[in-house]
Amino acid sequence: MVKYLIILLLIAGSAGLHSQNLVPNHDFSNVNCGVVPNQYILQNSYSDWFRPPASAADSIYGSQNGVGIHDTCTQISSSLRFGHDTIFTYDTLKCVQWHWYVPFPKEGTGYIEIFPLDSFSYTQPQCYFRFPQCTNPYQKVLNFKKTYDNGRSFAEIMLKNGLLANEKYVIEFYTLRSYTSESNIILQSLGALVTADTFSHFDYKKNTITPTVESTQLIDEGIDWVRIKGDFIANGQEKFLTIGNFYKDSNSNFLYTPSDTNSCFSNAMTRYFIDAVYLYLHTDTLFNVELPPDTTLCPGQSLQLHAWHDDGFKLEDTVKTFLWSTGSRDSSITITQPGFYWVKVEYNHRFWQSDTIEVKRAVPPYSSGLKPLREGCQGDEVTLKAQSDPNRQLLWSTGYVGQSITARDSGYYWLSALSVCDTVIDSVLVNLIDCDTVKELPPVYIPSAFTPNGDGLNDTWA
DSSP states (O other), rough: HHHHHHHHHHHHHHHHHTTTTTTTTTTSSOOOOTSSSTTGGGTTTBSSSEEEOOOGGGGGGSSOOOOEEEEEEHHHHHOTTEEEEEEEEEETTTTOOOEEEEOSSSSEEEEEEEOSSSSEEEEEEEEEESSGGGGGGGGSSEEEEEEEEEOOOOOOOOOOSOOOOOOEEEEEEEEOOOOOBBOOOOEOOEEEEEEEEEHHHHHHHOOOOOOOOOOOSSSOOOSSEEEEEEEEEEEOOOOOOEEEEOOOGGGEEEOOOOOOOOTTTTBOOOOOOOOOEEEEEEEGGGEEOOOOOOOOOOOTTEEEEEOOEOOOOSSSSOOOEETTTTSOSEEEEEESSOOOEEEEETTTEEEEEEEEEEEEEOOOOOOOOOOSSSEEETTEEEEEEOOOOOEEEEEETTBBSSEEEEEEEOOEEEEEEEOOOEEEEEEEEEEEEEEOOOOOOOOOOOOSOOOOOSSSSSOOOO
């Protein structure tokens, strides 16, 4: 018995093995608060996430930038607030302030910030003296062109399970361009890469790497999170997911925007926030929504519509919402009027299905058009034909269903006109007589004149 129980548990476990988001800590909510003072060390700040390994010998510039951390821990420690235009003072130069928009997380309590380019060239005003000129910081400026070695960063994670060969998977994550006083590059080359082994940070400088999923347009949005989504067929056993820019700077697609010509610290750096990372089987978000078949609403009646939906949706942490054509957000509604109605069932605010029902008006009153009496001779056939009505079923007392019947015997015949709302009953008396036994009457003499003279001829009129 124990052996069979173990087998059943293994089967149940394997059935749900891939029915989930395969990215652990996908919304950066599992945080190691206060463990490491340096917030740019990704693996010491968020559980499961890490920076991919790098070799200094393989680096063109010999640098790898850190990953910015934004969560309830670091925001409080750095006096930043989610969802506000935050102003803070540059530590070395007390007279200069930076402006930074820190959005609310898309999901959970945190997100990360990556640097997707290694270097860039820019022209900007440069202050001759930084410390002495605080009382008049822009008195001496000089426009110059400089190549800045920034170093880029990636964020990598090991998936909960390896991918299944030849199965269709979906990757999606949300991003925002970091709006700061030092950022004026808009990037398109941002994506995700799945690999069987951990991604080497500098591989992209030696090889041409095509990300598994990438953005199809420049990402300029700095207020509302932008979703990057795509699907792919797995080779099998892929275990790692990495987010970043996988093209060399010279092959990356980006655009410069005008910089702040008054700031000594404005340069062409670019940063992007990342949150809500998903990787799941394509079929795990497919589900059906069904309303009852089209129906008729009878006078004085009401109809309750329930949004039935199956359990095809398998992602965890689901948020389910309903929206009806009436504006209701309940799982069911009660209607009293005919018309077209639809419902939209949505999971996690982005996966949805819908269905529609037509509620028809009540059927009109019915009149059969039958005469109460039909006569004929025995041996003859009498056809009884009623008015047709597409909304009703015509059932005769003989058991026949249809518009007309043939009567061969005398007696009463009933017709029941059935609809979803009512039943109208009518009857016909069929009288068939023996026409051969009817006695023939003598001929009738009708005089053409009236002579009341007592001679016995046409004296009276009768």
